[in-house]
Amino acid sequence: MTASNPIRTRIAPSPTGAPHIGTAYIALFNYAFTKRMGGQFILRIEDTDQTRYTRESENAILEALRWMRLAWDEGPDVGGPFGPYRQSERFAMYRDHGLRLVEAGHAYPCFCTGARLVKLREEQVKTKANPGYDGHCESIPPEEARRRVAAGELHVVRMKIPADGECVFRDRIRGEIKIAWTGVDRQVLLKSDGYPTYHLANVVDDHLMGITHVLRGEEWISSTPKHVLLYKYFGWEAPEFAHLPLLRNPDKSKLSKRKNPTGILYYRDAGYLPEALNNYLGLMAYSMPDGREIFSFDELAATFDLDRVSLGGPVFDLQKLANFNGQYLRRMDVRALADRATSWKLNPSLWQRILPLVQPRINTFSELVPMTAYFFADQLHYPPAALITGDIDGLRTARLLKIAQWEIEKTAAWTSEVIKAIFIGMAEKETLKLKTLLMPFFVAITGAPVSLPLFESMEILGKDMVLRRLQYALEALAGQGFTIKGKELKQLEAVYEAACAASKTFITS
Ligand code: GLU
Secondary structure, eight states, X not given: OBTTBXXXXXXXXXXXXXXXXXXXXXXXHHHHHHHHHTOEEEEOBOOOOTTTOOHHHHHHHHHHHHHTTOOOSBBTTTBOTTOOOBGGGOHHHHHHHHHHHHHTTSEXXXXXXHHHHHHHHHHHHHTXXXXXXXXXXXXXXXXXXXXXXXXXXXXXXXXXXXXXXXXXXXXXXXXXXXXXXXXXXXXXXXXXXXXXXXXXXXXXXXXXXXXXXXXXXXXXXXXXXXXXXXXXXXXXXXXXXXXXXXXXXXXXXXXXXXXXXXXXXXXXXXXXXXXXXXXXXXXXXXXXXXXXXXXXXXXXXXXXXXXXXXXXXXXXXXXXXXXXXXXXXXXXXXHHHHHHHHHHTOXXXXXXXXXXXXXXXXXXXXXXXXXXXXXXXXXOOOOGGGGOOTTSOHHHHHHHHHHHHHHHHHOOOOOHHHHHXXXXXXXXXXXXXXXXXXHHHHHHHHSSXXXXXXXXXXXXXXXXXXXXXXXXXXXXXXXXXXXXXXXXXXXXXXXXXXXXXXXOOOOOO
């Protein structure tokens, strides 16, 4: 590393849902590495998929990473010399670069219709051939391709992939990785609307932003050959790659929200400390030279070394994290503890949101705390049978909770009006009275069948906590024997999605 060639890293989240704990984990390792090397850490928003992108989700990412205290040196909010830092504001660059590859013969327009691709896929399934595009348009003479493009024929731009041999690249943690080119698809770089795909935009940006080290999750290893090849096609030096091991559930499956809360803001709202969460995430793939398990962020950054990153499937264990958090709380002096608890939820600004809900219902202040306790809790304690009300049986309750989770995950805005609209929509679809539909939700969210206004409570609790409470309720029902099994769940999701797409009534039973 020299002054003229400093280390530059980035985190490049796609803002398509609640900010994920995996993003915090990858950001932490980038941040620690960058601090140790004295470089710059960049936040880039990868919002090329305009159909799935929402500004609320981008804001939530910034909020979540700020809460984690992972400060970036350049980004959409703070600016910087290599901006803009939002891919949607850089579209012209990707198009220019994509067309440059066509000119150079490394990429080509592909005019294949959707129908041809479907047929191809069916044939490949029938003959058990390798799936993927067959390179049909690669042999069109460039002159003819240019003419067809000029005539306005619909097309995408695909990259050429070597017919044989293998891609060999070095991973800073894993060593040499070899992937046969026959297993790499002829990636679309520019879609028919001229928008780039992730692969093109990511490589162009990493180069133009001077990124020297790409530390990202192992799920991107299979994409790396395409990236390495793109660097070669452009004549650029590729950054160093380091693929971190994926976080796992205790059963070793990939960390999923069905088994663990995955929203960063859930951890904030459930009362975890960011320093404990950072410490725990750090331990997922790193060990301190002296073997200490409790370490501060600065201590991590001071000793950080990619050679000490371990590759075993790190298990994210909620109980272990809670124990860590407890240790942090116990080490604080009482004044610090009071400050932190106050800034968490015991503060006037939160009370000012909660009090209007209680004001019409209390005679004395002594009723305040019991009535509002659920705002300050994580898991609520109610008898699981309370979730099953007279009109809806256990299994249907479970299905309704599941559908509500999907609906809530889909929404970007989080206000009581939006939440109300979700439940009114569900009640209509289910041909249930709103009041009947809401009964299990009152229990799941507030712990009791009668409580303060539900939609306002959900708004104040926050989306991540609401999703978690619905999950707790599903687990409570499962304990009573009302479970939706994997296959059935997939079926429910497919039928429900289809009903939504057709705006049809959908009645769970
Ligand atoms: N936008 C990608 C993501 O959502 C970035 C992957 C990468 O770091 O290259 O994770």
